[in-house]
Amino acid sequence: DAGVIQSPRHEVTEMGQEVTLRCKPISGHNSLFWYRQTMMRGLELLIYFNNNVPIDDSGMPEDRFSAKMPNASFSTLKIQPSEPRDSAVYFCASSFRGLAFFGQGTRLTVV
Amino acid sequence: AQSVAQPEDQVNVAEGNPLTVKCTYSVSGNPYLFWYVQYPNRGLQFLLKYITGDNLVKGSYGFEAEFNKSQTSFHLKKPSALVSDSALYFCAVRDGGNFNKFYFGSGTKLNVKP
Numbered sequence: 579d580a581g582v583i584q585s586p587r588h589e590v591t592e593m594g595q596e597v598t599l600r601c602k603p604i605s606g607h608n609s610l611f612w613y614r615q616t617m618m619r620g621l622e623l624l625i626y627f628n629n630n631v632p633i634d635d636s637g638m639p640e641d642r643f644s645a646k647m648p649n650a651s652f653s654t655l656k657i658q659p660s661e662p663r664d665s666a667v668y669f670c671a672s673s674f675r676g677l678a679f680f681g682q683g684t685r686l687t688v689v
Numbered sequence: 690a691q692s693v694a695q696p697e698d699q700v701n702v703a704e705g706n707p708l709t710v711k712c713t714y715s716v717s718g719n720p721y722l723f724w725y726v727q728y729p730n731r732g733l734q735f736l737l738k739y740i741t742g743d744n745l746v747k748g749s750y751g752f753e754a755e756f757n758k759s760q761t762s763f764h765l766k767k768p769s770a771l772v773s774d775s776a777l778y779f780c781a782v783r784d785g786g787n788f789n790k791f792y793f794g795s796g797t798k799l800n801v802k803p
Contacts, residue, residue, distance in 0.1 A: 582732070611791070613793075620793070620794075620795045620796055621733075621779065621793045621795075621796065623790070623791070623792075623793075626790060633790075634790060669732055669733070671732075671733075673791075676721065676740075676783055677723075677735060677738065678723075678733075678735070678791055679735065680725075680732035680733040680734070681732050682730075682731055682732045683730075683731075683732050
C-alpha cells in the first residue's frame with residue numbers, strides 16, 4: 579500500500595482564492611482526519627470522519643473551511659476564500675483499529 | 690477531557706548518550722498512548738504505542754517508552770542517541786470513549802549533536 583496520499587504537496591495561492599486539498603486514505607481504513615500544523619499552534623485537529631461521516635468538526639476554524647468525504651477512498655478540505663493566516667502544513671491521516679497513519683502533508687502558502 | 694503535555698520544546702543530547710523526551714497525560718479512562726516522529730518536510734510516523742500490558746514498550750529505531758500510571762507519564766527513551774534521531778517528536782493519547790480521536794502534544798524537537 580502506498581500509504582496516505584495527499585495532493586498537492588505544495589500550494590501557493592493569492593488571498594481570496596479557493597483552495598482544495600485532497601487526500602486518499604489507506605484502503606480499508608475507516609477513519610480519516612485533517613490536521614493543520616503551524617509553528618504557533620502546533621498540530622491541530624480540524625475534523626475527522628468515521629465511515630465517511632463527519633464525526634467532529636469542532637476544530638474547523640471558520641465557515642471558510644469545509645471538508646467532505648464522498649466515499650471511502652477520497653476526502654477534500656476546501657478553504658474559500660483563503661487568507662494569509664491559513665498558511666500552514668495540512669496533514670491528512672487515516673486510521674484502522676486505533677492506529678493513525680499520516681500523509682506527507684500539503685504546504686499551503688497564501689500570499 | 691483527554692490531553693497530553695510535552696514540557697520541553699527542545700532536547701539537546703550528544704550522540705551516543707541516552708535520551709529522554711518527556712510526556713505526561715490526562716485521561717478520563719484507560720490511557721491509549723502513542724509516540725510519533727516527524728522528520729523535516731514529512732508526515733508523522735508511528736514509533737510505538739501503549740494499550741495494555743508491560744509498562745516498558747519497545748518500538749521502531751531502538752526507541753522505547755515507559756508507562757508510569759502513578760506519575761501519568763509516558764516518556765520516550767533511547768539508550769544511545771544517533772544524529773539521525775534528530776527530529777520532532779509528538780506524544781499522543783487516543784480518546785478511549787471516542788475511539789478514533791487522537792490528542793497530540795505540542796511536540797519536542799530533539800537535537801542530537803555529533
